[in-house]
Amino acid sequence: MGRVATTLRFQWQAYTHHFLRGVSRGRAGVGLLVFAVGLFLFRYLQMLPKAAAEVASGGTRRLELLLGGVLFAWMFPLLGEARFRISTRGLRRFPLSAWELFCVKVASSLMQPYVWVLAAGSLAVCYPLASAPNPKSGAVALVLYVAASFFVGHTLSHLLGIASWRVLLCVAAGGGLLAFGPRLAAGASGAGSWSAPSFNPGRLVADAATGARPALALALTGLVCAASAGLAYWSFRLGLRAEPRPNTRRFRLGLAGRVPGRFGGLVNKDLRYFTRLLDFYLGLLITVWVALYVALVEDASPHVTRAAMMGVLLFNLSAAFNYFGFETAEGLDRYGLLPLSGRDVIASKNLSFVLLVAAQLCPVILLASWRFGPVEGLLGLIEVALLSCAYLAWGNVTSVRRPYRMQSFRFSSGGSPVELFAGAAFGSLPGVALAYVLYAGVGGAAWKIFLLVLVYGLLYGASVVWAARSFELGREELGHRLV
Numbered sequence: 001m002g003r004v005a006t007t008l009r010f011q012w013q014a015y016t017h018h019f020l021r022g023v024s025r026g027r028a029g030v031g032l033l034v035f036a037v038g039l040f041l042f043r044y045l046q047m048l049p050k051a052a053a054e055v056a057s058g059g060t061r062r063l064e065l066l067l068g069g070v071l072f073a074w075m076f077p078l079l080g081e082a083r084f085r086i087s088t089r090g091l092r093r094f095p096l097s098a099w100e101l102f103c104v105k106v107a108s109s110l111m112q113p114y115v116w117v118l119a120a121g122s123l124a125v126c127y128p129l130a131s132a133p134n135p136k137s138g139a140v141a142l143v144l145y146v147a148a149s150f151f152v153g154h155t156l157s158h159l160l161g162i163a164s165w166r167v168l169l170c171v172a173a174g175g176g177l178l179a180f181g182p183r184l185a186a187g188a189s190g191a192g193s194w195s196a197p198s199f200n201p202g203r204l205v206a207d208a209a210t211g212a213r214p215a216l217a218l219a220l221t222g223l224v225c226a227a228s229a230g231l232a233y234w235s236f237r238l239g240l241r242a243e244p245r246p247n248t249r250r251f252r253l254g255l256a257g258r259v260p261g262r263f264g265g266l267v268n269k270d271l272r273y274f275t276r277l278l279d280f281y282l283g284l285l286i287t288v289w290v291a292l293y294v295a296l297v298e299d300a301s302p303h304v305t306r307a308a309m310m311g312v313l314l315f316n317l318s319a320a321f322n323y324f325g326f327e328t329a330e331g332l333d334r335y336g337l338l339p340l341s342g343r344d345v346i347a348s349k350n351l352s353f354v355l356l357v358a359a360q361l362c363p364v365i366l367l368a369s370w371r372f373g374p375v376e377g378l379l380g381l382i383e384v385a386l387l388s389c390a391y392l393a394w395g396n397v398t399s400v401r402r403p404y405r406m407q408s409f410r411f412s413s414g415g416s417p418v419e420l421f422a423g424a425a426f427g428s429l430p431g432v433a434l435a436y437v438l439y440a441g442v443g444g445a446a447w448k449i450f451l452l453v454l455v456y457g458l459l460y461g462a463s464v465v466w467a468a469r470s471f472e473l474g475r476e477e478l479g480h481r482l483v
Helices: 002-025 027-056 061-073 075-079 098-108 113-123 135-159 163-188 203-210 214-241 264-274 278-296 302-314 329-335 342-372 374-401 417-439 445-473 475-481
Strands: none
Touching: 002 098, 027 061, 061 075, 061 113, 061 135, 061 203, 075 135, 098 214, 113 135, 135 163, 135 203, 135 214, 163 278, 203 214, 264 342, 278 302, 278 342, 302 342, 302 374, 302 417, 329 475, 342 374, 342 445, 374 417, 374 445, 417 445, 445 475
């Protein structure tokens, strides 16, 4: 294991060097990020006493919901971008065995500070377990459950790097959503009896802490953890042997065929890129859910539909805030060979975002028009247009000023988290303003909506002019940032 320790030591030095350099460049941003994380943790810690009181009275629903959140949360650090971790294919150049390479991969994924915060937040569930009849077995089961969640995240990360397994996972996710989507939609309106804990593997931890046979539940949790570790190792070996396929054989999600017109080639390329982000598929899941909600729930509300449409746009922020993220320095140089101005390039990127959002939300708007009437459909279209203008007005600035590299089949992460939060708030503001105008009971809604459209239309136009000029003047610097 000496070779593994040496590799990890150099990996740790490289990561800490990058992290400290990033902190020194943006201390104010880091401070705001710490404040935002602290606020989230404060709200999370407020839930723990409620779960503890419920466990003391014999209930486990809140505890199981917390454990389900822990399992879901461990997906993001491992399915996020790994610019400063060693990739699976990159490990093949080291003269180490498959087991040693797997140890390097697992240990390197634990170096990020946000993983430490996530681990501390997961172990904080010990607080409600202390009120259970069997707190010690519950705590041991929790540790095994967190480890299993960690290895499940690794398994998904490895399998998403293999083209054939990506197809299988997409089919499985789609089938699961079609099977349980109606129950999810009914549960959102309070009409269904389904609840998240019914399918939550965290029930094993709850049984170990509160059940009549804690030893059996603890043993089953240990088996789940061992199976998760075995699957992670198996998927890692599979990823080592997998070879990248040619572009013509890769799995692609066709949105609406090829886009014609002057920008057709650039738009088609960007659509292929952005549909490789996992963020897009989360937005697609929300789209399918809200479509099922509108079509199947008897007392469906247009307010829920409009709020869900805002969520879909939030999951496509990278296509607006970092639309150069898949480009390379060589690719940017090729733009200079095309008979396109800087404004044309920015317009093609914006059109890609609009088509990406339209492909997801057009079915929802049509269903809303059918279910709630054409006026609600028109209002939904206005809301999407306002949100798109706001997101692009912010994104045209950040995409040119501070782009960062993105990776296929990973969640988008990188850049300044503070800018991301501020941009999300700025982009969501017209949706909140539209809801206030429509439902606050004040008069003159038509001219206020027209004023919103005018203001955000002007902001978007000004951002296009600024971004086009900045792109033409700073194309070389933009390429350096994407290396």
